[in-house]
Amino acid sequence: xxxxxxxxDSLEAEAVHIMREVAAELERPVLLFSxxxxxxxxxxxxxxxxxxxxxxFPVMHIDTGHNFPEVIEFxxxxxxxxxxxxxxxxxxxxxxxxxxxxxxxxxxxxxxxxTTTLLDAIAEHRFDAxxxxxxxxxxxxxxxxxxxxxxxxxxQWDPRAQRPELWSLxxxxxxxxxxxxxxxxxxxxxxDVWEYIEREELEIPSxxxxxxxxxxxxxxxxxxxxxxxxxxxxxxPFTTSxxxxxxxxxxxxGAVRSxxxxxxxxxxxxxxxxxxxxxETRADDRVSEAAMEDRKREGYx
Amino acid sequence: MAELLRFATCGSVDDGKSTLIGRLLYDSKQILAxxxxxxxxxxxxxxxxxxxxxxxxDGLRAEREQGITIDVAYRAFATARRRFIIADCPxxxxxxxxMVTGSSTADLSIVLIDARNGVVAQxxxxxxxxxxLRIPHLVVCVNKMDLVDWDExxxxxxxxxxAEVAQRLEIPDVTFIAISARLGDNVVERSERMPWYDGxxxxxxxxxxxxxxxxxLAPARFPVQWVIRPQDADHPDYRGYAGRVAGGSLALGDDVxxxxxxxxxxxxxxxxxxGDLDRASAPMSVTVLLEDDIxxxxxxxxVTGEELPLVTSQLRARICWMAQSPLRVGxxxxxxxxxxxxxxxxxxxxxxxxxxxxxxxxxxxxxxxxDIGAVSLRLSGPLVVDxxxxxxxxxxxxLIDESSNDTVxxxxxxx
Numbered sequence: 001x002x003x004x005x006x007x008x009d010s011l012e013a014e015a016v017h018i019m020r021e022v023a024a025e026l027e028r029p030v031l032l033f034s035x036x037x038x039x040x041x042x043x044x045x046x047x048x049x050x051x052x053x054x055x056x057f058p059v060m061h062i063d064t065g066h067n068f069p070e071v072i073e074f075x076x077x078x079x080x081x082x083x084x085x086x087x088x089x090x091x092x093x094x095x096x097x098x099x100x101x102x103x104x105x106x107x108x109x110x111x112x113x114x115t116t117t118l119l120d121a122i123a124e125h126r127f128d129a130x131x132x133x134x135x136x137x138x139x140x141x142x143x144x145x146x147x148x149x150x151x152x153x154x155x156q157w158d159p160r161a162q163r164p165e166l167w168s169l170x171x172x173x174x175x176x177x178x179x180x181x182x183x184x185x186x187x188x189x190x191x192d193v194w195e196y197i198e199r200e201e202l203e204i205p206s207x208x209x210x211x212x213x214x215x216x217x218x219x220x221x222x223x224x225x226x227x228x229x230x231x232x233x234x235x236x237p238f239t240t241s242x243x244x245x246x247x248x249x250x251x252x253x254g255a256v257r258s259x260x261x262x263x264x265x266x267x268x269x270x271x272x273x274x275x276x277x278x279x280e281t282r283a284d285d286r287v288s289e290a291a292m293e294d295r296k297r298e299g300y301x
Numbered sequence: 302m303a304e305l306l307r308f309a310t311c312g313s314v315d316d317g318k319s320t321l322i323g324r325l326l327y328d329s330k331q332i333l334a335x336x337x338x339x340x341x342x343x344x345x346x347x348x349x350x351x352x353x354x355x356x357x358x359d360g361l362r363a364e365r366e367q368g369i370t371i372d373v374a375y376r377a378f379a380t381a382r383r384r385f386i387i388a389d390c391p392x393x394x395x396x397x398x399x400m401v402t403g404s405s406t407a408d409l410s411i412v413l414i415d416a417r418n419g420v421v422a423q424x425x426x427x428x429x430x431x432x433x434l435r436i437p438h439l440v441v442c443v444n445k446m447d448l449v450d451w452d453e454x455x456x457x458x459x460x461x462x463x464a465e466v467a468q469r470l471e472i473p474d475v476t477f478i479a480i481s482a483r484l485g486d487n488v489v490e491r492s493e494r495m496p497w498y499d500g501x502x503x504x505x506x507x508x509x510x511x512x513x514x515x516x517x518l519a520p521a522r523f524p525v526q527w528v529i530r531p532q533d534a535d536h537p538d539y540r541g542y543a544g545r546v547a548g549g550s551l552a553l554g555d556d557v558x559x560x561x562x563x564x565x566x567x568x569x570x571x572x573x574x575x576g577d578l579d580r581a582s583a584p585m586s587v588t589v590l591l592e593d594d595i596x597x598x599x600x601x602x603x604v605t606g607e608e609l610p611l612v613t614s615q616l617r618a619r620i621c622w623m624a625q626s627p628l629r630v631g632x633x634x635x636x637x638x639x640x641x642x643x644x645x646x647x648x649x650x651x652x653x654x655x656x657x658x659x660x661x662x663x664x665x666x667x668x669x670x671x672d673i674g675a676v677s678l679r680l681s682g683p684l685v686v687d688x689x690x691x692x693x694x695x696x697x698x699x700l701i702d703e704s705s706n707d708t709v710x711x712x713x714x715x716x
Contacts, residue, residue, distance in 0.1 A: 005304065005585075006303065006304065007303050007304060007305040007379075007383075007384035009585075010304075010305040010584070011305065012586070013545060013584055013585050013586040014584075014586075016545070016586035017526070017544075017545040017586050020526040020527045020543055020544070020586070021526060021640075023527055024526055024527050024599050024640070047574055048573070048574045048586070049527075049543070049586070050527075050529060050543075051529075051574050052529070052531050052535070052536050052539060053529045053530060053531040053532075053533075053536075053539075054531070136374075136375045136376070136377065137376075137377050143374040143375055143376060144372045144373070144374045144375075159372065160372075162372060163707060163708045164398060164401075164402045164623055164708050164711070165402060165708075166401070166402055166405040166406075166697070166699055166708070166711045167405045167406060167693065167694065167697045168406075168545070168694065169637050169638075169697065169698065169699045171637065171699060171701055171706070171707075171708045173701060173706040174706065175706065186375070187375065187377065187386050188377075189377045189379070191379070192384070273333065274333050274334045275333050275334050275335050276333050276335055276336060279333070279334075279335030279336070
């Protein structure tokens with residue numbers, strides 16, 4: 001019994017502890033689930049924390065309407081399999097009701113619009129805590145964010161006014177209208193997530209595996225040709241074998257050339273990669289040096 | 302499988318701390334092409350002749366603009382042997398508060414000393430905080446050896462100076478490493494220029510240092526976080542106590558006491574999603590089932606019979622004060638300790654420490670931002686505590702200001 005525990009065991013124990021603290025100390029938590037690999041890990045961790053009972057919170061997806069159909073299919077199936085309640089908050093509805101205005105042009109994306117939909121949903125359901133799958137290794141601003149990230153009643157993150165986080169004593173106290181974003185896998189890396197998916201034999205959407213897809217090149221990345229993007233004159237779609245490393249909107253998530261059709265070969269490729277996850281696949285972070293920091297201040301995930 | 306080691310680094314810009322972390326990440330091949338491109342671009346834009354590895358730990362925009370570091374950053378890296386989490390604590394603003402925060406979860410702390418300057422006030426502060434927070438291992442990196450011509454006597458002088466500090470602070474395990482973070486000597490790659498140095502490189506030491514088994518050898522402590530009661534057809538009577546083992550281990554069949562009530566029972570099962578266990582040890586998260594149908598709730602602690610913790614409504618504690626307004630006698634706060642929160646009144650301020658020497662000033666009547674001192678607290682209800690010196694989990698707490706909801710103090714219970 002005194003055998004050293006693996007880093008995945010340690011990270012899992014920490015994340016389960018965090019989830020139980022939130023369930024116990026906050027009144028109305030919600031788990032944000034996108035169908036992506038990080039939130040798939042969150043779902044498993046919630047099972048580890050609360051089974052054989054149901055989750056003491058619902059699962060919520062912010063649906064931009066530009067998601068990969070494979071991911072939406074997976075989302076509905078996975079949540080049904082584990083028997084939990086899914087809330088879908090729709091960016092399309094925010095557009096239809098005039099809360100946000102659709103961007104236009106070849107680089108239009110609904111990425112930024114999600115923030116309004118998320119904050120509206122949090123207010124509507126009076127959630128006071130939202131679990132997210134963000135990790136500190138993803139981006140520079142995230143490295144400085146707490147596990148319990150306090151948001152004011154505008155949903156904003158103020159990096160200079162963070163609560164000190166000591167030992168495993170989390171302070172999730174909020175006033176009415178405020179909430180905390182809680183990141184149980186803050187200390188995980190991309191490789192940890194993949195190794196955990198492999199160890200736990202978790203199902204993931206098919207687009208994470210290599211598949212033939214019609215894509216086009218833009219800014220050195222490959223994007224899916226879809227009804228959600230308009231191509232410039234010099235952008236020619238072609239078909240090749242790709243997989244996705246992150247799951248975001250079809251309009252701003254890049255694919256990676258790959259022949260990895262099994263989980264083991266995907267993990268091998270990730271372990272050997274030379275580019276960060278966001279650098280390789282997310283157009284939303286390329287806008288400026290502090291793109292993520294700015295979006296977080298506005299209330300982004 | 303690789304184990305996890307958490308370590309803290311602390312220092313100001315001039316110490317070469319960011320360069321050291323950058324060097325660790327770079328030489329252990331953790332830096333990917335796009336991150337390196339960013340460093341190259343910025344180095345070039347600033348007109349630096351060489352690659353400034355400190356840029357790899359660049360943070361928020363305000364920090365880049367002002368050339369300072371505001372807050373603790375957490376970084377991850379891995380080798381084939383271990384997975385590491387670095388709590389990277391800035392030295393300028395909020396020095397003590399940041400270092401206490403970053404150190405609270407660390408198994409090891411790195412103190413950087415400039416070989417040209419030897420032990421300075423800041424080195425003593427680092428050592429004091431590592432000692433107060435009871436970080437099991439301390440590593441002193443004697444940096445900038447390139448600027449003292451790789452001279453052994455410069456290294457020896459720092460070792461002698463620091464050994465004195467360590468002895469006074471009762472720090473049991475100190476390792477000294479002669480390095481140049483800028484050039485990479487003895488960080489990941491062994492230095493050819495200091496043949497007289499026969500110790501490990503920093504990375505080798507980080508990979509080999511024994512991770513505290515202290516916590517799992519301590520008496521059993523299991524603070525209950527959450528009660529699992531499915532109340533469905535498959536589990537009509539299931540009542541599981543979910544929590545994380547905070548010390549020692551619990552085994553099937555163990556006689557246990559539930560505190561503060563003092564009722565006793567026996568461990569009837571240890572559940573996880575992956576099946577039942579015979580034993581759970583710190584820091585595992587599990588669900589404990591008891592033989593008797595007794596009232597156990599969040600905030601209770603399940604412990605084994607020998608070496609019981611103290612059930613008390615009075616505490617003496619060493620605290621680090623983290624708020625702008627001072628702590629004074631008569632002030633009221635919420636105290637969060639393990640999974641239990643009660644109200645606390647400050648009954649007395651016993652002393653304030655000089656953080657460089659750890660000398661006690663007993664004339665202190667209040668504690669200011671970044672002060673460390675001893676206080677006595679009167680509680681609205683009992684807590685189940687151990688001294689911090691015997692258990693970092695059940696011996697620590699935070700104070701919360703109910704009007705702002707801010708965390709205003711880190712506390713370590715005195716025995």
